[in-house]
Amino acid sequence: TIKLLESQVDVLVVGAGPTGLLLSFALASAGVNVRVIDKREERIPTGHADGIHPRTLEVLQSYGLADCILRDGARMHAMASYNPSPDGGIMRSLRSFPLQQRATLFQQATLTQSRIEECFRDGMKKNGVEVEQPVVPIALEISDSKAILQSPASHPVKVVLKRLRPGETVDHATFASQMVGSELEVVRAKYVVGADGAHSWVRRALGIDMVGEATNAVWGVVDFVPVTDFPDIRMFCSVTSPHGSLVIIPREDDLVRVYVQLTEIEVNQTGRLDKSKFNPYDIIKVAQRYFYPYKLATPKSFDWWTIYIIGQRVASSYSVKNRVLIAGDACHTHSPKGGQGMNASMNDAHNLAWKLAYVLRQWAPTSLLNTYDAERRNFAEELIDFDKRCVKVVSAKVKADDSEAEGVTQGELANMYTTHAGFISGIGIQYHASMIVNVSNPSLAANLVIGQRLPPGIILRMANFRPFELHDLLPSDTRFKVLILPGDISDPKQKAKLNAIATRLDQPEGFLKRFTPPGAPEDAIFDIITISTQMIPPRLLSHWEKAYIDAESFCGRIGGKFYASYGVSNHGAIIISRPDGYVGMVAALDDVDAVGEYFSGFLRARPDA
Ligand code: FAD
Incomplete structure (x- = not known):
């Protein structure tokens, strides 16, 4: 028999992306005994998400974390929208900044996810918490005993962790034959939070379904320094060409990110894409077609690129027995049009952190955690609705005049951003009546x-x-x-x-x-x-x-x-x-x-x- 290392912790966070890091930072700052693990050998170097909304900046500022993002990131003070022109190319239909109607201290900002994560890691380190990596959970069990679950001092969640060897891939099926005692640890936790991304292991271990559709929309993403005559390349731009859509995000260090909708790519029957069949030049070639009549030179190099399919889905529940919870991409996935992914995720962590701290300090009963599920799942459902409407309006043909039956008018397009500005910027997010929201008076x-x-x-x-x-x-x-x-x-x-x-x-x-x-x-x-x-x-x-x-x-x-x-x-x-x-x-x-x-x-x- 293998003798396993055993330990106890108040909160075990699985996944050190923006969600897991912000949560661990917030908990550590509140004096909570927290550990955070990640399957990667090292943190991501480039790429992934990059947009930070005004509300998220307010939140980060409230933790003292906004300065490094504002110092290094790009800012968005204007946006433009392009639609098909009569000559088969694109033309500008809107240049404004309707995203921020309400008072806020910050503009939209962008910075690569890895630099954002670095700010969180540095902050966490000051509270003595560092990401343990590469480590994965291989088993998770929640006690069935009502008495244990009701006891605030109990550690009802048992998680077996495995420290990965250098270069070892995460293949849960083969773990049994590879196990070595020194690589395994049994952790007994009061709470576990799965912040382990869209393919969340924790969510699957809990048997929580994702509800919604896996769309067939495939997007390519390229980060590079552009050479182009397109006049709004340094602005947030939404472009609908006669052939497909693209989104432009200005970035730090002269970079620009371009999201390109790849309309001619078939998704296989399992709904997966084989990324090895593509390269960033394929994405640029499509973008060059969408940019016509403007020219985009083929870049000599890329800072990062990827290709992925959009699902518009929300987890059916955010917790099991209020002891194991999920947050971030583990709970919701949607298109990049509204730039919500990392923002929604970090705000899950922000919503959850203080509630976990109260329950752990025994200042509030565990039922306070019900409000996390209610508030953040409701928000995610609204986000998917918004995403569907946004994709529909932004990708539609713009009508030359009202006599055309198909498409949207210029006014409808402009209104889409104005009407949803509070939602897109995060400023208008609304939590409904509950034990912590009293709507009288x-x-x-x-x-x-x-x-x-x-x-x-x-x-x-x-x-x-x-x-x-x-x-x-x-x-x-x-x-x-x-x-x-x-x-x-x-x-x-x-x-x-x-x-x-x-x-x-x-x-x-x-x-x-x-x-x-x-x-x-x-x-x-x-x-x-x-x-x-x-x-x-x-x-x-x-x-x-x-x-x-x-x-x-x-x-x-x-x-x-x-x-x-x-x-x-x-x-x-x-x-x-x-x-x-x-x-x-x-x-x-x-x-x-x-x-x-x-x-x-x-x-x-x-x-x-
Ligand atoms: P993630 O950032 O996905 O972080 C999850 C973390 O959990 C990762 O560090 C991962 O290594 C870790 N993890 C996963 N499984 C396990 C496990 N079993 N055990 C331990 N650790 C685990 N968003 C955009 O807006 N634009 C993009 O172009 C874009 N591209 C992306 C490309 C990729 C490859 C990925 C994975 C995500 C991308 N996203 C993009 C999504 C964006 O990164 C997320 O919306 C955002 O980071 C949400 O943060 P999260 O912490 O919830 O999830």
């Missing part, structure tokens, strides 16, 4: 959408009038941010309401005392920030840093529009920002107990409360 902050991310805004620190971007006060540190907007406190009624909040928070029944665990710092779960329209004595505050004012700055014309931009009146409001930056609830200033009720829906009260 929308009129108290009329310009906020409860369930969407809290918009940015400028406020001044009361103590020294230093301007702050609110988002910089909402780091992803797993805490709920409780924004108290007292309104016009020159009105004695408003002042009395503010004082009543301070009194309530000092009482054992108030949410601050009720849910902060015994022995933990007072701000362990709740970061209370007051934003007033007038100077107030700092009675409510644990620290001067937490008092802000909505006023114009002395040193520039910024500030003074915060209440108006959120649609909050002089009667004030309390706004709860979840640890992932989404609006969880809005309450009336004199109803702080409603906030307590909201938290009691998913947080454990301290035992003596």
Whole structure:
């Protein structure tokens, strides 16, 4: 018998792509005991995904990870759309930037996936976590015992890991004959997350189906430095030629990525492509045809290339027993048109990280994880719907005039981007009513959408009038941010309401005392920030840093529009920002107990409360 190494861990993450790395980084930063494994011998050198949406940049900024991406990446400030011209070539139908109608701090950016992963790995290293590679799971078992599953301290998931030898391929079928004890390890985990990509081993081990269609759309992708007379080569471009579509993505270091729809390639009966039958010059030849009348020189070299088939599918479930979960490409696949792959994936990780931290700290019951499945699977379904509509509109013939029966009008094409701008940029992603999204009282902050991310805004620190971007006060540190907007406190009624909040928070029944665990710092779960329209004595505050004012700055014309931009009146409001930056609830200033009720829906009260 082989004697196996045995170990325990709180969270085992399988797969160190953008999803697994962001999740591991976030968990490690939250002090969670986490391990991350990957089957590759080394990290990917070039290629794969590259587009980062404004919302994803906000998220990365909240983890302190955006700087290296913004420093090295390309930015997109304009886009163009091309459609068939009467002479059989292409002509520009649109040049604008409709992707960003709403306030956000960032423009779209692009950077190769490997450099993005490097930023995450460097950040993780600071918390003592490194990717273990090449390592694969070869067996996974979840305990059937209800008692074990219900015990927060238990390790109900058993995973057998195999360290691969140099050059060894991942062929699970032959593992039995190759096993050597020193290469195997039995890990007992509280939670396992499969972030192992579109062909997820974890998903298959759990028996979770992918629901949807494997389309016959085949795309070639080439990264190279272009020589061309095409005028918009340095912009995000969607091109529909009479022969097929292509998408242009400007990139770092003079590179451009071109996605080319390969309409004449047959997919075999198993739905797979034999990549060995193609080379990047085949893809360029097709692109040259689509670019006509513009010329694209055949590149001397390529930074990266690939060819793949698009599936538009979503996993039927994101978890089994709330102990093994899947995230990222393991749960959803779609076309590259909306540039969503890596963004949707990293946002899965962001949604899951704080929930796992709460459950592991026993601050919340395991049922909090149900909201991960509900929120992110619903988003993925909307994403597939959007993808289908986007592919249909962008690939359709543009009508010369309304009398033509087939095709879309120029207006419909332009509207596609405008209508879905919130979705494409990630800014308008909406989580629906649940234990962590209370949609009552929308009129108290009329310009906020409860369930969407809290918009940015400028406020001044009361103590020294230093301007702050609110988002910089909402780091992803797993805490709920409780924004108290007292309104016009020159009105004695408003002042009395503010004082009543301070009194309530000092009482054992108030949410601050009720849910902060015994022995933990007072701000362990709740970061209370007051934003007033007038100077107030700092009675409510644990620290001067937490008092802000909505006023114009002395040193520039910024500030003074915060209440108006959120649609909050002089009667004030309390706004709860979840640890992932989404609006969880809005309450009336004199109803702080409603906030307590909201938290009691998913947080454990301290035992003596
Ligand atoms: P991935 O980035 O796929 O990462 C999964 C990780 O899990 C990988 O590091 C993999 O090595 C590891 N893994 C897989 N199986 C196991 C296992 N059994 N054990 C241990 N580790 C495992 N997106 C685009 O937008 N444009 C593109 O051109 C593009 N090209 C791609 C080309 C390839 C070859 C691949 C694989 C993906 C491509 N993508 C592309 C998709 C894009 O990379 C993903 O949408 C995005 O990276 C999602 O991240 P993820 O971490 O969920 O998955």
